[in-house]
Amino acid sequence: QVQLVESGGGVVQPGRSLRLSCAASGFTFSDYGMHWVRQAPGKGLEWVALIWYDGSNKYYADSVKGRFAISRDNSKDTLYLQMNSLRAEDTAVYYCAKDRGSTSPYFDLWGRGTLVTVSS
């Protein structure tokens, strides 16, 4: 069925790194832009990063630019988020989300999320 499944979250100390993965199924992964969106505990939604369908372009929120890197492997239908120099304020549920295409960049499919806790 059509779904996104995130993994890789956990508890990590400030300054350390973590890599999240998002496995896609049920649709042609390589046709769509993919995003990471996060939600701090009890807070609203914050967009984190976007990668185009072919990986040719990447965009980041100012809050993570230079620390996080989005990538994808279309042969494995998998999206990644490499998170370096983690801070307490990066603590959140991280969702991967699919958009409906470059001309329709709203999020029509979301994973259930993976929790990242940055704490010493």
Add this chain to the structure above:
Amino acid sequence: DIVMTQSPDSLTVSLGERATINCKSSQSILYSSNNKNYLAWYQQKPGQPPKLLFYWASIRESGVPDRFSGSGSGADFTLTISSLQAEDVAVYYCQQYYSTPPTFGQGTKVEIK
């Protein structure tokens, strides 16, 4: 960045009554070349990911009940639930996709009176 502001922050409505959520963008998100408003609405129930309700401000996503409607243009938008049901208890978010970064409103929590 475009700032999205929702009102109210929370809403308590009786079952069967109307619920109205407003969303205002800091600049127009109507793209003149195609006359489309680059606005989406999402519903997030407790412990669940967000779910797309509307795109292009007023196009209902497949499977969304028709008691939900989206309206507005330019910089002012509204999500209306015509007859609130128990399963509509959730936080609702508007989001603009007119420019990068895409930005969300702070959310409106809808509860039953």
